[in-house]
Amino acid sequence: QLQQAQMAQVQHSRMVQQAAAQQQQAQLQQQMMHQQLLTQQLARQQAAQMQQLAAGQYMQHQQEDHLAKRVRLDDNVLVPEVEWLRRHQGTTEFTVNVLLPNQDAGDAKLNGQIVPVAVTFQDTIARIKSKITETVGLSAGKQKITSPSGVVLKEGNSLAYFNLAPGCNLTLRVKERGGKGK
Secondary structure (H helix, E strand, O other), X not given: OHHHHHHHHHHHHHHHHHHHHHHHHHHHHHHHHHHHHHHHHHHHHHHHHHHHHHHHXXXXXXXXXXXXXXXXXXXXXXXXXXXXXXXXXXXXXXXXEEEOOEEEEOOEEEEOOEEEEEEOOOOEHHHHHHHHHHHHOOOHHHEEXXXXXXXXXXXXXXXXXXXXXXXXXXXXXXXXXXXXXX
């Protein structure tokens, strides 16, 4: 009986050891699975960040391409100049706002300010450029003025030709010499 009791105790001890080993192995497997899940989650997050970065760079590239391409003005969209003047008869002098860029342009230091310019509907874009030259000192040859819709305004045409209303916001960009896309 004593021998049976000792053998039973040894078997019990082995079973306890086996259970402890199995429990330890299960814990290790759980830790490994948890580690794998964390690694996969981190990889997904990094992939998402890379995708967002790539999408951001793509969008920035698309925006730069869009800026490089000139918006074309469809003459069918504009009201004829004579009709525009007739619609606004009685309006003599008014103000348009010109948004200047924030950059150093040689003689002129442009700091992103908005310059109000007194004009008439018959004033040409060349006349507006000369008024800007008087105000900020940037030569007319270095100025590129665009309408609120992004159309580059040609010097020989008037505000009425482009159907620009009193108080509209024009944007000035500095022409850069030399090189593609400038």
